[in-house]
Amino acid sequence: xxxxxxxxxxxxxxxxxxxxxxxxxxxxxxxxxxxVREGDLDDLVxxxxxxxxxxxxxxxxxxxxxxxxxxxxxQWFRALLxxxxxxxxxxxxxxxxxxxxxxGRLAIGIAHELGLLCxxxxxxxxxxxxxxxxxxxxxxxxxxxxxRGPVVSANAYLGADAITPALATGADLVLTGRVADPSLxxxxxxxxxxxxxxxxxxxxxxxxxxxxxxCGSQLTGGYFADPGHKDVPELARLGYPWAxxxxxxxxxxxxxxxxxxLLDRRTAREQLLYEISDPGAYLTPDVILNLYGVTLxxxxxxxxxxxxxxxxxxxxxxxxxxxxxxxxxxxxxISYAGPGCVERARLAGDVVRQRxxxxxxxxxxxxxxxxxxxxxxxxxxxxxxxxGLTQSLVEAETICHEVESLYTNGPAGGGGVRTHITxxxxxxxxxxxxxAVTPTTTVLEAS
Amino acid sequence: MSExxxxxxxxxxxxxxxDTSILSVFPFTDGDxxxxxxxLTAERVQQHFGEEFQAEVRRFEVPNVQGLQFxxxxxxxxxxxxxxxxxxxxxxxxxxxLALSLPSPNAAEAPST
Numbered sequence: 001x002x003x004x005x006x007x008x009x010x011x012x013x014x015x016x017x018x019x020x021x022x023x024x025x026x027x028x029x030x031x032x033x034x035x036v037r038e039g040d041l042d043d044l045v046x047x048x049x050x051x052x053x054x055x056x057x058x059x060x061x062x063x064x065x066x067x068x069x070x071x072x073x074x075q076w077f078r079a080l081l082x083x084x085x086x087x088x089x090x091x092x093x094x095x096x097x098x099x100x101x102x103x104g105r106l107a108i109g110i111a112h113e114l115g116l117l118c119x120x121x122x123x124x125x126x127x128x129x130x131x132x133x134x135x136x137x138x139x140x141x142x143x144x145x146x147x148r149g150p151v152v153s154a155n156a157y158l159g160a161d162a163i164t165p166a167l168a169t170g171a172d173l174v175l176t177g178r179v180a181d182p183s184l185x186x187x188x189x190x191x192x193x194x195x196x197x198x199x200x201x202x203x204x205x206x207x208x209x210x211x212x213x214x215c216g217s218q219l220t221g222g223y224f225a226d227p228g229h230k231d232v233p234e235l236a237r238l239g240y241p242w243a244x245x246x247x248x249x250x251x252x253x254x255x256x257x258x259x260x261x262l263l264d265r266r267t268a269r270e271q272l273l274y275e276i277s278d279p280g281a282y283l284t285p286d287v288i289l290n291l292y293g294v295t296l297x298x299x300x301x302x303x304x305x306x307x308x309x310x311x312x313x314x315x316x317x318x319x320x321x322x323x324x325x326x327x328x329x330x331x332x333x334i335s336y337a338g339p340g341c342v343e344r345a346r347l348a349g350d351v352v353r354q355r356x357x358x359x360x361x362x363x364x365x366x367x368x369x370x371x372x373x374x375x376x377x378x379x380x381x382x383x384x385x386x387x388g389l390t391q392s393l394v395e396a397e398t399i400c401h402e403v404e405s406l407y408t409n410g411p412a413g414g415g416g417v418r419t420h421i422t423x424x425x426x427x428x429x430x431x432x433x434x435x436a437v438t439p440t441t442t443v444l445e446a447s
Numbered sequence: 448m449s450e451x452x453x454x455x456x457x458x459x460x461x462x463x464x465x466d467t468s469i470l471s472v473f474p475f476t477d478g479d480x481x482x483x484x485x486x487l488t489a490e491r492v493q494q495h496f497g498e499e500f501q502a503e504v505r506r507f508e509v510p511n512v513q514g515l516q517f518x519x520x521x522x523x524x525x526x527x528x529x530x531x532x533x534x535x536x537x538x539x540x541x542x543x544x545l546a547l548s549l550p551s552p553n554a555a556e557a558p559s560t
Binding site for chain 1: 454458460462463464465467469471473475507509511512513514516518527528529531532533
């Protein structure tokens with residue numbers, strides 16, 4: 001069992017402070033460092049895994065077995081391990097992606113290099129690709145999982161019960177692959193507050209806290225500002241959120257004093273309903289969460305109290321996210337400016353469409369940008385964008401070449417061609433019995 | 448009848464799950480919630496986006512936070528995987544929704560135009 005840090009115990013409070021240091025893979029690192037340094041956190045959670053991320057990571061791992069975890073893992077570890085170990089803040093993160101053990105070994109190597117004592121617990125077992133019958137119908141339309149393209153990954157959404165054994169090892173850093181985002185928060189709360197995860201009411205409280213924090217700064221004024229309409233103070237210095245959670249499940253949301261951003265009832269309720277397809281039944285591996293009784297109360301500037309989460313028993317099965325190769329997306333563009341720019345861009349679009357007709361691919365053609373006709377003081381300019389989905393890389397390159405060739409074969413004055421091809425990963429879903437998934441904890445030590 | 452722009456009365460957020468766009472709308476003033484419930488119907492939202500939204504929009508009322516939740520299936524051109532839109536996630540749909548016009552909440556007092 002993990003001991004509550006002394007300075008917390010001296011407050012006479014049995015609440016836990018859990019912070020959110022990343023809401024997605026591309027999040028900013030410095031605000032997370034500030035939060036750990038000055039926020040007196042018990043736990044910091046980094047949520048870094050979007051739906052497609054793990055399939056892309058799996059493919060990277062296939063070509064190089066030492067990779068497959070978050071591509072910025074080294075930056076996160078180097079920035080956070082020294083300050084988190086110094087402050088006694090535990091870190092829990094899914095940046096293990098398709099290779100949690102690889103991420104764990106990287107963390108140990110960095111800790112060793114920096115002369116830090118560090119225990120890392122790695123949670124595996126989410127990868128169910130080898131065990132999955134790919135002829136199983138997918139939930140989306142009942143066609144087999146492998147009917148659309150080669151399947152490259154299958155990961156079950158593990159719950160908090162897969163993470164708590166890792167926390168119980170006394171680890172300073174817990175790394176996972178695919179787990180449900182709110183479970184990353186529920187598990188450390190349950191660990192510190194002695195919660196029984198099989199009690200839906202309790203699991204609902206922690207899941208709600210996790211849901212509110214999992215997108216990081218989207219709770220504290222990120223993704224909210226609209227100048228002159230919904231102003232957010234000092235957006236450039238946006239601070240990340242935390243929650244003080246008591247044993248009875250009540251939570252007080254806050255953010256680091258002196259940082260920019262905004263935490264109020266408006267920002268909190270946008271996050272409360274974010275990506276919820278049924279407010280009465282939000283399915284997670286830990287609980288079915290009901291939001292209809294949730295109350296958000298502003299108790300002070302940048303402080304919002306949360307009460308009223310309710311829940312019913314967790315689903316019997318776990319959701320599995322299956323990634324398949326869905327071809328390539330080609331995007332290419334060219335800019336035009338000055339009088340007649342829109343007409344020239346449209347002509348260029350027509351030309352490209354005619355030249356690519358033989359390819360037989362549906363193209364999307366947009367003219368975007370400042371469509372001014374050149375009034376005094378304004379520069380009329382616009383951007384022709386051509387996008388298409390193809391199976392093969394060669395076809396994607398053909399689309400890009402036809403836009404590039406507009407330089408000398410298109411309307412007057414085109415410039416600044418940009419082309420971009422991305423590999424497209426499709427995602428399908430299925431369900432597996434809990435018995436079919438065996439979460440495992442591995443402990444690694446740097447000393 | 449006097450019309451107002453939703454943008455001046457509410458804030459909104461868009462999220463996505465596969466090919467489903469989930470739009471949350473909240474009035475700036477709690478007192479405007481009954482008006483929003485009355486006027487911002489699922490049909491009105493569907494009509495605003497026209498053919499882009501290929502399936503029926505479902506609305507949830509979440510009165511504890513004065514929220515309206517619109518769950519819009521088949522709204523993202525196949526979703527992040529296959530969409531060719533600039534904004535493949537449909538994140539910007541929240542701002543486009545706020546461009547919608549509704550009868551004024553003070554229609555009784557407002558001068559007719």
